[in-house]
Amino acid sequence: MNLGCGERMISGLNWVFSLVEEAIILEDDCLPNSSFFPFCRNLLERYRHDSRIAYICGTNLLEKHSNANASYHFSQFGGIWGWATWRSAWQRYDRHLSDWPRLRSTGMLSEIFDQPRIVEYWTNIFNAMYDGTGPDTWDHQWLYTCLKNNSIMAVPSSNLVANIGFGNDATHTTQVDTRFTPRTSVMQFPLDHPSDFVPLRSMDRRLMLTLILTPFRSRLSRAARRIANGLFH
Secondary structure (H helix, E strand, O other): OOOOHHHHHHHHHHHHHHHHEEEEEEEEOOOEEHHHHHHHHHHHHHHHOOOEEEEEEEEEEOOOOOOOOOOEEOOOOOOEEEEEEEOOOOOOOOOOOHHHHHHOOOOHHHOOOOOOHHHHHHHHHHHHHHOOOOOOOHHHHHHHHHHHHOOOOEEEOOOOOEEEEOOOOOOOOOOOOHHHHHOOHHHHOOOOOOOOOOOOHHHHHHHHHHHHHHHHHHHHHHHHHOOOOHHOO
16 A cells, blocks of 8 residues: 555654664665665664764765765764664654744754755745645654754765666656766775764755755746646646
């Protein structure tokens, strides 16, 4: 039975973590290189009892801008095309954004982000998810859970997972965008661990402003043109 993108993923992860303490998760249209798995296993073990870390990410869309000396850095954002986490982290998942009105009134997002455009972007998304008018998805709620718990993610210095789900036969991503389709690189072992837990906000800001806000607005513009053409032609 097709449960939809949101319910299927949520129920699947709930089932997985009813059986195991930790797991590596791959989206169905993603292809990891072989070093993704030992990278995840290494960090799952290293941070198993560290509640600051929400999950381990396999994707780095900004590899060419990375100047980190370690094998990975910490971030407030992480991709979910290939990732790994623990039962204890997933148990915090707030599917319905239960306390969003209160946190919104306190200006939570303005305390986290220094760019008003980013604050506005996520405010609109969280409003829609709380009201039940947002997309049938699960990952916006996962990010919300991480943000409100001041969690961080481990992001590899090289991209370990490629999304091969772009193209004419795709369900959603029919337009190929090279910003979202970098090739993978092999992680070198043993890992060189960062010396601190400070998220690289400069990388987070670049990711938000160049890889999310710009494509989002262009998609809105294209959608508006399609609607207008349908109404008036």
